[in-house]
Amino acid sequence: MLQDDCVDLFIQHFSFWEHLSDQEKELLCDNTIAAHYPKGISVHSGNEDCIGILLVKKGQLRTYLLSEDGRDVTLYRLFEGDVCILSASCVLDAITFDVFIDAEEDTDVLLINSSVFHQMADKNIYMKCFGYQLATTRFSDVMWAMQQILFMGADKRLAIFLWDEISKNKTNEIKMTHEQIARYMGSAREVVSRMLKYFAAEGIVELSRGGVRVVDKKKLRSLI
Numbered sequence: 316m317l318q319d320d321c322v323d324l325f326i327q328h329f330s331f332w333e334h335l336s337d338q339e340k341e342l343l344c345d346n347t348i349a350a351h352y353p354k355g356i357s358v359h360s361g362n363e364d365c366i367g368i369l370l371v372k373k374g375q376l377r378t379y380l381l382s383e384d385g386r387d388v389t390l391y392r393l394f395e396g397d398v399c400i401l402s403a404s405c406v407l408d409a410i411t412f413d414v415f416i417d418a419e420e421d422t423d424v425l426l427i428n429s430s431v432f433h434q435m436a437d438k439n440i441y442m443k444c445f446g447y448q449l450a451t452t453r454f455s456d457v458m459w460a461m462q463q464i465l466f467m468g469a470d471k472r473l474a475i476f477l478w479d480e481i482s483k484n485k486t487n488e489i490k491m492t493h494e495q496i497a498r499y500m501g502s503a504r505e506v507v508s509r510m511l512k513y514f515a516a517e518g519i520v521e522l523s524r525g526g527v528r529v530v531d532k533k534k535l536r537s538l539i
Contacts, residue, residue, distance in 0.1 A: 321347050324370060324425060328398055331441035339435060346428040352376075352418035359402040361413035367429040369399040374422025377499070378453075381415050388464065388501040391456040392419065394483075400449045403429035464501050473510045474538035476500050477520070477529060487529040496527075 321344040325332045335343065349372075352358050358376060359366055369376070376393040378401065393399055393416075401414045436442040463472045476496065480489045491499075497507040511527060514520045519535050521528045529535055 318344055320349070321425060324372065328370060328396060329445065331439065331445045334439065334441040339439065342431065343427065343435065346431040348426050350424050350426045352422045352424070354418055354421050356418050357415070358418055358422075359414065359416035361415060365403055365429050366426065367403050368427040368432055369393070369402050369416075370425040370427070371395055371397045371399075372423040372425060374424075375419040376422055376424075377417050377419045379415050379417070381413070387415070387498070388460070389499045390414070390460050391453065392499070398449060399453075400446055401453055403427075403432065460501065469502060469506050469510050470513070471538060472500055472502065473507065473514070474535055477527065478532075478535055478539055481529050481532070487532070489527045489529070490525060491527070492525055 322340070325340075325343070332340070352374070358369075361381075371393050373395055376397075376399065378390045378393065378399070379387045380390060381387045399416065402416055432442070432446075436446055463475065467475075473496075476499065477489065480491075481487050489496075493508045493511065494504050496511075497504040500507065511520065511522055514535075515522050517534065519529065519531050519538075521530050
């Protein structure tokens with residue numbers, strides 16, 4: 316069952332799959348396991364925890380940086396079909412910073428052994444290019460998160476976040492608390508609450524317990 320599931324998902328999400336021999340395909344699937352992470356559990360804890368390549372089948376993961384005093388900054392989130400290579404930092408020598416990953420929902424993944432992937436990538440240029448391309452994409456996500464935090468005002472950052480959420484989920488309803496939104500934005504809850512109240516006063520959103528509803532997309536878009 317895992318073998319069939321592995322092949323189907325790898326065909327969909329791994330551009331290098333067609334460039335593998337039958338033996339290599341079998342080796343990759345033989346070194347892939349299905350894993351389940353309950354909501355709230357730590358999936359990956361920094362550079363010393365090289366658990367492998369993650370392919371999200373269902374759920375949501377949050378990738379973040381953690382300071383010495385316990386503060387964290389969300390870098391990006393991973394959803395169904397997303398692949399994470401930063402959980403296998405030992406695969407790419409260029410990754411030298413600690414990244415942490417938590418399950419934001421009950422999450423099912425396929426987990427590829429990092430050593431096997433590394434050995435195969437050394438012999439297959441398509442796998443190696445896939446790995447570096449994926450790392451580059453995630454690094455772009457990291458830089459975008461840092462750019463927002465360092466150079467954008469809270470109103471614009473919140474507008475971008477809300478717009479991205481309704482666009483991704485195809486609904487004007489965002490079922491998140493102010494605390495969750497603040498964590499994903501890398502901001503303080505008090506700042507987010509203040510800005511949401513301002514957006515509500517301007518007729519851009521409506522607030523409810525545990526959620527936000529965008530009521531004027533045109534106004535929201537104008538803030539981005």
